[in-house]
Amino acid sequence: MCRVVCLLAFVSVLGLAAEALDNGLALKPTMGWLHWERFMCNTDCEGDPDNCISERLYMQMADMMVKEGWKEAGYEYVCIDDCWPSRQRDAQGRLQADPKRFPRGIKKLADYVHSKGLKLGIYADVGKNTCAGYPGSLGYYETDAQTFADWGVDLLKFDGCYMDWTLLGEGYINMSKALNKTGRSILYSCEWPLYEWPFRKPNYTAIRETCNHWRNFNDVYDSWSSVKSILEWTASHQDIIVPSAGPGGWNDPDMLVIGNFGLSHDQQESQMALWAIMAAPLLMSNDLRNICPRSKELLQNRHIIDISQDPVGKQGYRSAKVDSFEVWERPLSKNRLAIAVLNNQEIGGPRGFVIRAAPGWKICDPKCNVTQILPQYKEMGVQTQQSKMVISVNPSGTALLTVTPFSSDFTGLHKLHWENTSIRHKHGTIL
Ligand code: GLA
Numbered sequence: 001m002c003r004v005v006c007l008l009a010f011v012s013v014l015g016l017a018a019e020a021l022d023n024g025l026a027l028k029p030t031m032g033w034l035h036w037e038r039f040m041c042n043t044d045c046e047g048d049p050d051n052c053i054s055e056r057l058y059m060q061m062a063d064m065m066v067k068e069g070w071k072e073a074g075y076e077y078v079c080i081d082d083c084w085p086s087r088q089r090d091a092q093g094r095l096q097a098d099p100k101r102f103p104r105g106i107k108k109l110a111d112y113v114h115s116k117g118l119k120l121g122i123y124a125d126v127g128k129n130t131c132a133g134y135p136g137s138l139g140y141y142e143t144d145a146q147t148f149a150d151w152g153v154d155l156l157k158f159d160g161c162y163m164d165w166t167l168l169g170e171g172y173i174n175m176s177k178a179l180n181k182t183g184r185s186i187l188y189s190c191e192w193p194l195y196e197w198p199f200r201k202p203n204y205t206a207i208r209e210t211c212n213h214w215r216n217f218n219d220v221y222d223s224w225s226s227v228k229s230i231l232e233w234t235a236s237h238q239d240i241i242v243p244s245a246g247p248g249g250w251n252d253p254d255m256l257v258i259g260n261f262g263l264s265h266d267q268q269e270s271q272m273a274l275w276a277i278m279a280a281p282l283l284m285s286n287d288l289r290n291i292c293p294r295s296k297e298l299l300q301n302r303h304i305i306d307i308s309q310d311p312v313g314k315q316g317y318r319s320a321k322v323d324s325f326e327v328w329e330r331p332l333s334k335n336r337l338a339i340a341v342l343n344n345q346e347i348g349g350p351r352g353f354v355i356r357a358a359p360g361w362k363i364c365d366p367k368c369n370v371t372q373i374l375p376q377y378k379e380m381g382v383q384t385q386q387s388k389m390v391i392s393v394n395p396s397g398t399a400l401l402t403v404t405p406f407s408s409d410f411t412g413l414h415k416l417h418w419e420n421t422s423i424r425h426k427h428g429t430i431l
């Protein structure tokens with residue numbers, strides 16, 4: 001553990017190890033909606049017109065985003081995933097949208113989304129084909145980048161199927177250059193490390209210089225086991241991936257599946273809390289036309305979104321595993337700290353978790369203010385180093401707290417704070 005703590009202290013002193021892709025985008029984790037997990041490759045617009053991949057789907061989502069408070073909450077990008085194009089490029093070698101499902105074309109769709117004050121994302125692939133078998137961009141990077149720019153696209157998700165892995169880096173870098181050359185600001189979402197991990201440890205310095213966010217691990221499914229596997233992968237690779245995140249470039253643990261079928265409400269709270277702790281892009285994949293009010297309230301919870309969008313942009317990490325609880329922490333601006341406590345015991349009822357400020361835990365010396373955000377908002381008031389707080393956490397649920405130092409003397413002491421955090425865990429004073 002000390003390895004990560006020390007690394008973070010190092011990073012906070014020297015600044016980020018690598019420069020981010022310098023396109024001025026994704027200074028905070030991207031927020032929006034992406035079709036894949038919920039709508040997949042449904043192209044059957046005759047049999048299933050409401051759920052097929054068509055211009056109608058994105059127009060309706062854009063409408064909902066404005067009407068139902070999503071835009072106001074910060075969700076901005078409406079993103080197309082795989083299965084949008086024709087099987088053939090046009091006579092000039094350009095990608096074209098499937099004419100039956102997108103009769104007005106992508107440019108008109110972008111105009112519509114922009115007219116709502118939102119942004120449009122599209123999907124392509126660094127290799128010969130997309131994962132679902134549609135035309136890939138290999139050999140067409142400049143053409144495709146220019147086509148997307150001409151259409152007014154604002155984000156490109158660039159997948160990594162059907163590509164020789166030794167050429168992945170070159171391909172992702174060349175597309176980054178091609179996007180840059182268009183002169184349009186296009187947020188660049190990559191899957192480079194996901195496809196490289198099976199062969200070698202990816203070069204996160206190069207990835208951060210190339211992409212605004214990058215997928216590291218498997219696709220999310222609508223299940224708690226899938227969300228758990230993503231959290232476990234992230235925690236077990238945190239010493240490698242956490243330092244690479246910061247304004248302009250983020251680790252992407254994949255979509256939020258909140259509001260669908262597979263997660264209990266407690267599990268939905270866990271996904272939301274931990275995606276905020278991980279400084280992850282918040283790209284929902286759900287049906288905004290039909291979402292239960294509790295899921296909607298959770299996804300629009302401004303306290304959690306504030307943690308996600310914290311301007312310092314440091315990714316949090318797992319700091320302890322104790323008695324089937326996991327503790328995750330994220331350093332926030334103004335020397336605040338977010339703490340998530342996940343109850344991994346999937347049997348029985350709520351269990352109490354004791355938080356005790358250890359002597360030397362500077363954030364509460366002499367006093368701190370603690371606010372509980374999940375499972376319900378509660379001001380826990382002023383705490384001192386002697387305080388003992390017991391929080392109740394449901395099975396597979398998460399309690400989310402913020403800790404704010406009280407003393408105006410407590411400024412710029414991140415380094416001290418982290419050093420003390422490691423001492424705190426070594427002595428096991430967080431129980
Ligand atoms: C890959 C990606 C997914 C999705 C599908 C589409 O599996 O990781 O996020 O884009 O391809 O085919």
